[in-house]
Amino acid sequence: MATETNIPTGNAVATEGASLCWSCNAALAGNAHFCPNCGKVQPSTPIDYFEFFSLGAAPARKLDIDLPALEREFYRLSRKLHPDVFARASTREQQWSLEKSSQLNDAYRTLKDPIARTQYLLELEGVKLEEQSSAATLVARTSGEEKKQVVPPELLEEVFELNMQLQEMRMNKEMGEDDPAIVSDLQNAKSRFETMLDDLTSELKSYWNEWDATISAPGSSESDRIRVRDKLVDLLNRRSYIRNLVRDVNQALAG
Amino acid sequence: MAYSNKVIDHYNNPRNVGTLDKASSEVGTGLVGAPECGDVMRLQIKVNPETQIIEDAKFKTFGCGSAIASSSLATEWIKGKNVEDALAIKNTDIVKELALPPVKIHCSVLAEDAIRAAIGDWKKKQSASQAAPVTAEAK
Numbered sequence: 001m002a003t004e005t006n007i008p009t010g011n012a013v014a015t016e017g018a019s020l021c022w023s024c025n026a027a028l029a030g031n032a033h034f035c036p037n038c039g040k041v042q043p044s045t046p047i048d049y050f051e052f053f054s055l056g057a058a059p060a061r062k063l064d065i066d067l068p069a070l071e072r073e074f075y076r077l078s079r080k081l082h083p084d085v086f087a088r089a090s091t092r093e094q095q096w097s098l099e100k101s102s103q104l105n106d107a108y109r110t111l112k113d114p115i116a117r118t119q120y121l122l123e124l125e126g127v128k129l130e131e132q133s134s135a136a137t138l139v140a141r142t143s144g145e146e147k148k149q150v151v152p153p154e155l156l157e158e159v160f161e162l163n164m165q166l167q168e169m170r171m172n173k174e175m176g177e178d179d180p181a182i183v184s185d186l187q188n189a190k191s192r193f194e195t196m197l198d199d200l201t202s203e204l205k206s207y208w209n210e211w212d213a214t215i216s217a218p219g220s221s222e223s224d225r226i227r228v229r230d231k232l233v234d235l236l237n238r239r240s241y242i243r244n245l246v247r248d249v250n251q252a253l254a255g
Numbered sequence: 256m257a258y259s260n261k262v263i264d265h266y267n268n269p270r271n272v273g274t275l276d277k278a279s280s281e282v283g284t285g286l287v288g289a290p291e292c293g294d295v296m297r298l299q300i301k302v303n304p305e306t307q308i309i310e311d312a313k314f315k316t317f318g319c320g321s322a323i324a325s326s327s328l329a330t331e332w333i334k335g336k337n338v339e340d341a342l343a344i345k346n347t348d349i350v351k352e353l354a355l356p357p358v359k360i361h362c363s364v365l366a367e368d369a370i371r372a373a374i375g376d377w378k379k380k381q382s383a384s385q386a387a388p389v390t391a392e393a394k
Contacts, residue, residue: 130291134364137346146375147368150290160286160295163317237290244293244317 031057033077033100041086044099048124049107059225060215061121063208067112074108114204115239118232125229129236151237159241165189166245170252186253193245200239207231258320259354265324270331273313275299280384283377287368291361294318296326298369300333300341302377307337314369321359325349325366338374 019028019042026037031051034041050061053073079085081104086097110116119129128135133150140147166189172182211228214220258266275282281301288295294317301311312330316323328349333341349355349363 130361133289133291133361133368134346137364137368140371141345141367147287147371151288153286156286156288156295159288160297160315160317163295164315167317240290240293241288241295242293 033081041081041089041093041096041100043092044096044103049110049120050124052103052107053111055111056215058124061124062212062215063118063121064205064212065111065117070108070111074104074112077104114201115236118204118208118236122229122232122236125225127229127233129233132233132237151234151241155238155241159245162189162193162245163248166248166252170255173252173255183253186249190246190249190253193242193249196242197239197246200235200242204232204235204239207235258324261328261353262320262324262355265327265353266320269314269323269327271311271313271327271334272315274315275301275311275313280304280380281377283373283375283380285369285372285374285376287365287372289318289322289361289365292319292322294322294362294365296322296365296369298326298329298366298373300338300373300377302338304381307339309333309336309338309341318365319359319362321353321355321362322365324353325355325362326369328352329366329370333370338377341370342374344370 019030020026021028021035021038021040022043023040024035024038026035028035028042030045031047031054032042048058048061051057053070055065055070056062078101081097081101083094083097083101086094089097110120122129136147136150139145166186169182169185169189172179173186176182207228211232214224214228217224275284277284277299279301281304283300283302285298286295287298296314296316296318298314299312300309302308303310312334314326314330316326329344332344344367346360346363346367349366350360353363355363
């Protein structure tokens, strides 16, 4: 195939974050899905989800994103990258469309969900959400000092107490069949937990704004970033307990 | 994900579920949480002041099967041990015994935390109630 012989080897990088179109050699942004000059699909590269959707590259990834715009872009790219469109293209272009379509789906699924998006950003920022508790345990074990709990003890007390109450209501429901008083207790608990969860979501949004302001402020330092980052981590930690309460109360009402 | 038989056994027949008198000077209470999954665990111990041996242990856990099994096993292990030996239990011992998969390791961490927190609470009560510090006796 003649078109494939004059491809530059690799992806000749013109300037930092930019490259050249494999087909027509036009200069491209690093995250371009198509060449603006010849319209050809570009090789899939291991870029993060924010960059995939042009929502800012490291270290300036924004958290408060325009969801309707994200959805429109998702549908637009879905159509343009769909493997059916490349049925007659070269094997390589078919491969790229397949890879980019799968990247697109993963990126959209993660970014459209406020919690998944926040977790994803924190992991890109080097936070190991899954390991924070065991890391603190290791410190306690070697130092002999008491482990500092990742969430405030008052919240644990409250969550434990709420779980006890919920369990009692569930047991009553199982025994008392459909006692309206028990069902209404559960419904009250449900709306209380949901309010707590909503409050945490509003709090999360205020931290998104703080984060976005910090990354775009010219004079902001690394310690400013870390301060906001840790607020986000702390919020997600607190939220996981409340999310479980909502889940369990819904289960109790359904069961 | 499949649970090991030991996890299922502890989950179906949890050992030592319950409550001890939080106010007693012989009882230590640990309340800990795993932010990864939102599980909460309370573990209580009753220690003989003469022998420093953990005579009773109770737990209450709100969480998944692995968290319940880890705390159930923890109470089984610490009963009859003196507090220093109980502190030597590591989460990896629990992982091994219950054959926990990597995604459930935080449940074993929670159980180790609970043991430490309960013993820590008990020690605090001891030093508060005793005029003479424990270290003086050891010399």
